[in-house]
Amino acid sequence: MKKENSKNPITEKVVSKIERGELKMKSRAYFVAKSFLVIGLLVLFSLLLLYLGSLIVFVLRVNDILLFHGIGFYAIRSILLSFPWYLVFLIFVLILLIGVIGRKFQFVYRRPLIVSLIAILVMVIVSSVLIERSSLHYSFFRLAEQQRLPVAGGMYRNLGNIDIDNAHFGVILEKQNDLWVMELDSGERAKLKVTEKTKGKRLYSQIEEGEKVLVIGEMDEGVIDVINFKTIERRSRSNNQRLNER
Amino acid sequence: MNQIDDKTDEELVRLVLKNKTDAFDILAKRYEKKLLRYGKRFLYNHENIEDVVQNVLTKAYVNIKSFDPSRKFSPWIYRIAHNEFINLIKKEKKLPFLFLExxxxxxFAGEKNFLKDIETREEKEEIEKYLHKLKxxxxxxxxxxxxxxxxxxxxSDILKIPVSTVGTRLKRGRSEIKKLLHEKRK
Structure with missing residues (x-):
């Protein structure tokens, strides 16, 4: 290499180091391995995301949370306090991680981030609903109830039996002394008492025996002070018998 | 040597990948002054610019096998320079986490053609005077x-931001400089 004057002193320093063997190119294999690692992480995080998303859908269905719509703020408050928010938090963390790693790719960083985030959310929601319908979580749930699921058994037992405060599912049996009596899912019987706080009193008077209901209210010594209620159509659960059948 | 001098950046990289050090010599010389100029304007004449540019060229050589010669070389080496400059700034002060800007x-609203009016050398010199006052x-x-x-x-490829964001930031930078020029003239 011909020595030049110091028009490019920085280049000369670097090239001298190369010629002395002080600088070496990293191997192609190093970069291939790095790419595999990045793609591997993306795949792993995506699968985890789908798993958690479908788990949330499972939690909503198996605990009949979707039946709570239109039943008032008191019930919504109970759900918000009982819901396993750590699952939602983990989903956001994973979406953030996928967003950070995905920025290495031109098709991701060239677009506004909101587009990528919305695309991920839509894919997660659609995929989660589809995966949940596959009975995967219900199978795990049943195994967990039978104490045959190692590691995740406790998690599934908790998630499948979320105790939503002051929410009671059951069937109307009969009227006794002007009070409707219902049989709760647990097999217990409770009387329904109308108070000044009860909403939908007109509907209450139209209840019929045999109707399936969701009642919101505090229960004390077999009497529920009704705040709100609704008649419900329980989903036919060919793949998820409600686990009060213990 | 003349023949190798005439080669494009990407052709030179292909030669470097075959361990032709003279090809890297030519490539580095092409970019040394450009990177120094970029660094001096972005870092506003920071005293360690030469060291930083040396790091850039060193990293370009060490990582050259990660470069895809079917793409343009210039954004790739400028990206390395950007990372080194940002690291230098971070050592000296806290920068916001730019991913969440x-x-x-x-x-969405990048205006691609709004800067056509900046044509003259005088206008460029004016802008250069106020560069250091911008974020x-x-x-x-x-x-x-x-x-x-x-x-x-x-x-967009150098900074790894959306193309529309490039337009937005150019527009805002330009507005800031206009304000500064206007205040100076008062």
Whole structure:
């Protein structure tokens, strides 16, 4: 290499180091391995995301949370306090991680981030609903109830039996002394008492025996002070018998 | 030597990958002054610019096998320079976490042609005087667009931000400089 004057002193320093063997190119294999690692992480995080998303859908269905719509703020408050928010938090963390790693790719960083985030959310929601319908979580749930699921058994037992405060599912049996009596899912019987706080009193008077209901209210010594209620159509659960059948 | 001098950056990289050190010598010389100029304007004559540019060229050589010769070399080496400059700034002060900047998350309205009126050398000199007063996130796109003559796509690849955000930041940087010019003239 011909020595030049110091028009490019920085280049000369670097090239001298190369010629002395002080600088070496990293191997192609190093970069291939790095790419595999990045793609591997993306795949792993995506699968985890789908798993958690479908788990949330499972939690909503198996605990009949979707039946709570239109039943008032008191019930919504109970759900918000009982819901396993750590699952939602983990989903956001994973979406953030996928967003950070995905920025290495031109098709991701060239677009506004909101587009990528919305695309991920839509894919997660659609995929989660589809995966949940596959009975995967219900199978795990049943195994967990039978104490045959190692590691995740406790998690599934908790998630499948979320105790939503002051929410009671059951069937109307009969009227006794002007009070409707219902049989709760647990097999217990409770009387329904109308108070000044009860909403939908007109509907209450139209209840019929045999109707399936969701009642919101505090229960004390077999009497529920009704705040709100609704008649419900329980989903036919060919793949998820409600686990009060213990 | 003349023949090798005439080769494109990407052709030179292909030779470097075959361990032709003289090809890297030519490539580095092509970019040494450009990177120094970029660094001096972005870092506002920081005393360690030469060391930083040396790091850039060193990293370019060490990592050259990660470069895909079917793409343009210039954004790739400028990206390395950008990372080194940002690391230097971070050592000296805290920078916001740029991934979560609002104009990266939400920007859609990049105006690609608004800067056509900046044509004259005098206007460029005026802009250069006020560069150091801009925030880094506005200063850098202006340096790359006006002085390094990169286009929007290239700036997007160098800074890894949406193309629309490049337009937004150029516009805001320009507004800031207009304000400063206006205050000076009062």
């Amino acid at each position: 609002a104009d990266v998350i939400f920007s 880094e996130k506005y200063r850098e796109p202006i340096v790359l667009y006006y002085f390094e003559e990169k286009d929007y796509q290239e700036i």
